[in-house]
Each structure stands twice: as C-alpha cells, then as structure tokens.
Amino acid sequence: MTPHRTPSVPETAPGAGEASPALELRRLRRDYAVRTAAPGTRRRRRQLVRAVDEISLRVDRGEAVGFVGANGAGKSTTIKMITGILQPTAGSLRVLGRVPVPERRRLAREIGVVFGQRSQLWWDLPLRDSYRILGAMHRLTDRALAARLDRLVDGLDLGGFLDRPVRQLSLGQRMRGEVAAALLHSPALVVLDEPTIGLDMVSKEGLRRFLREDRAERGTTLFLTTHDMGDVERLCARIVVVDSGQVAFDGALTGFRERLGAPRELVLDLAAPRTAPLVLPEGARALPIEADGIRHRIAFSGAELTAPALLTAVSAQVEVQDLALTEPSVEDLVRRLHAGRRPGRM
Numbered sequence: 001m002t003p004h005r006t007p008s009v010p011e012t013a014p015g016a017g018e019a020s021p022a023l024e025l026r027r028l029r030r031d032y033a034v035r036t037a038a039p040g041t042r043r044r045r046r047q048l049v050r051a052v053d054e055i056s057l058r059v060d061r062g063e064a065v066g067f068v069g070a071n072g073a074g075k076s077t078t079i080k081m082i083t084g085i086l087q088p089t090a091g092s093l094r095v096l097g098r099v100p101v102p103e104r105r106r107l108a109r110e111i112g113v114v115f116g117q118r119s120q121l122w123w124d125l126p127l128r129d130s131y132r133i134l135g136a137m138h139r140l141t142d143r144a145l146a147a148r149l150d151r152l153v154d155g156l157d158l159g160g161f162l163d164r165p166v167r168q169l170s171l172g173q174r175m176r177g178e179v180a181a182a183l184l185h186s187p188a189l190v191v192l193d194e195p196t197i198g199l200d201m202v203s204k205e206g207l208r209r210f211l212r213e214d215r216a217e218r219g220t221t222l223f224l225t226t227h228d229m230g231d232v233e234r235l236c237a238r239i240v241v242v243d244s245g246q247v248a249f250d251g252a253l254t255g256f257r258e259r260l261g262a263p264r265e266l267v268l269d270l271a272a273p274r275t276a277p278l279v280l281p282e283g284a285r286a287l288p289i290e291a292d293g294i295r296h297r298i299a300f301s302g303a304e305l306t307a308p309a310l311l312t313a314v315s316a317q318v319e320v321q322d323l324a325l326t327e328p329s330v331e332d333l334v335r336r337l338h339a340g341r342r343p344g345r346m
Ligand SMILES: Nc1ncnc2c1ncn2[C@@H]1O[C@H](COP(=O)(O)OP(=O)(O)OP(=O)(O)O)[C@@H](O)[C@H]1O
Pocket: 032, 033, 034, 049, 050, 051, 052, 069, 070, 071, 072, 073, 074, 075, 076, 077, 078
C-alpha cells in the first residue's frame, strides 16, 4: 500500500471566511473517458461515463451528513472532487469557501480525510512517527501536537501499539490510527470514506463513539460515505442518497427508514428452544424460526418501536441468551426509494 503523503502547506491564505458553508456543490458533474471494445471489430471506442451528474448540495458548518448509495453511485468521485484530487467536468464547488483543486494545499490544513481503502500512514515506520511527520506538515507546535495526540491516543485507544510499525497493525488498529492522523490538526471538516469497512462490531462501535465525542467537543462538520447504515445512524443527522450520480434523497435521518418501510432486524438466540411464535408488539413481525427453535428473527420498523422496547416485550416471554441488531442495507434503501416512494426533502 502506498502512503498518501499530504503535500507541505504554505502559509494560510485569508479569504476562505468562517461564514462560508462547509460544502457547496452546484450542479457538479464528473465524466470519465473509458475505452470499450466496439462490437464486431478489434477497435476500441472512447466512451464517456457520467459518474456524477449535476449534484447540488449545501452542508452547513457543524452538520453531520451521511452520503450513501450503492456501488458505483458516484460517492468516491464526489469525495475526490471535494478533496481536490479530481477536477470537476462541469459545475462548481466550494469547500470551506475554497475551490478545492487550485487551493488543495491550503484546504489540506482545514480538512481531515480518511479513505478506508487507502492509507496515509507510513507503512514501515512506527505509528507515532507518522504523527510526528504529519504534525510537522501541519506546522503544529510540539506542545499542540503533544496535547492533541494525548487526546487521540486516549479516545481511540492507540496506546498499546503507538510504537509498532503500521504494517504490523490489525485492520481495526490501523483504522483507528488513520482516524487519528486525519484529526491530528483539528480540521474544521472531516471527510470519511468507508471508515468502518471490514471492522468487527466492537471496533466499529469504539470508532463511532470517539467520532461522536470529538465532534461534540469541537463542532466539526462530518461528511461520511459508508455502506453501513449503522455508521449513518450513529453519526449523522442528515442523509443524502446518491443513485446513478444524482441525489435521490436529501433530508433528515429521523423518520427516513420508517417512511421507506425498511425494517431493522433483531436476531435472538433463546436459552431454550421454542417453536411457537413469540407474541410481538405492533410494528414487529416474526420471520421464520430456525429449525432448532433457538434462533428467532424479528423484523421491525416504525419510529415508535425501539429495539429496547421490543427486547423488553420478548424478554417477558422467553430467556434471551444472545442478540444482534441489523440495519437495512443501503442497497435495500435505494431499492425502496426507486419503488415508488417519492424522493424529496423531508
Ligand atoms: N477512474 C475511472 N475511470 C472510469 N470510470 C470510473 C473511474 N472511477 C469511477 N468510475 C465509474 O464512475 C462511476 C461512479 O464510481 P464511484 O467510484 O464514484 O462510485 P462509488 O459510489 O464510490 O462506488 P463504491 O461504493 O463501489 O466505491 C462508476 O460507474 C464507476 O465505474
């Protein structure tokens, strides 16, 4: 894996303005040129793929937005334009008041980015050394770096492996390390692309908890792409769904899932087998019970019926040994948006 090195940053230029929104995308478009085989010949044809098709979006400072969509919907392309890696084909965008490509270096001082699939850490160096290098790039004083690192080491539980080379870290340890690297300079905008991909439940929850705390402390703007609705549920108040490069939905997360009728699922392992269905409250529906009578699945939705309330109702009837809660998949939500439920801002 090649470390992505943030370029050294010149003095901060004035003019970005605190009052400007965190993100302002206006009819943003990005096409890719691809070569495909022309049918019946050996010639290759040049074709344009429209990855982002006139996305308009405003994110105010301090907001937390989940930017979701199925594979190939255009999320990564949008993030690459936001972070100044890709030039838009058409339309305009401003990030913290700056135009990303020409002002990429200045922007690097003000935004923190995690690409879940790529690393910005130095693979062969101890984790701690990456922070020293990044601290120097961001021109943090020794004192500021030490104070921030203390907070990050504590909040992300990095203490046990700070002196280990990055290549020896587990995925969960490395992702916590990546998040610390992105937050080291206390950026005003944090952009996370699949930050919890491949992590187990405990690591996911730990990471989400810290991101919530840090945002509450510093009022950071969060722009998150993920395939895990759990990330959006825990971290964001607003959800933007992209589909084929366009905004299919933009609105509050509260009530979104319920309006689409997309159920969550509570999976229960009972202490003793039971083949008779459980009596369930309104809004819950029993799914087929597994042959052993131990595993029961319950689909539920509706703003009124929470997972704890459902569990209380079930626990009054049977002893529950173990449980898991699964969120509807992003793909399921996009399908439901298509299936006639009118998109729009709620
Ligand atoms: N470098 C590229 N060259 C050609 N086409 C590309 C390139 N990068 C992306 N695309 C195409 O653009 C579209 C959007 O891709 P993008 O990676 O932005 O989607 P995504 O929503 O991030 O998907 P995923 O969830 O799979 O990462 C897809 O059709 C993809 O095949």
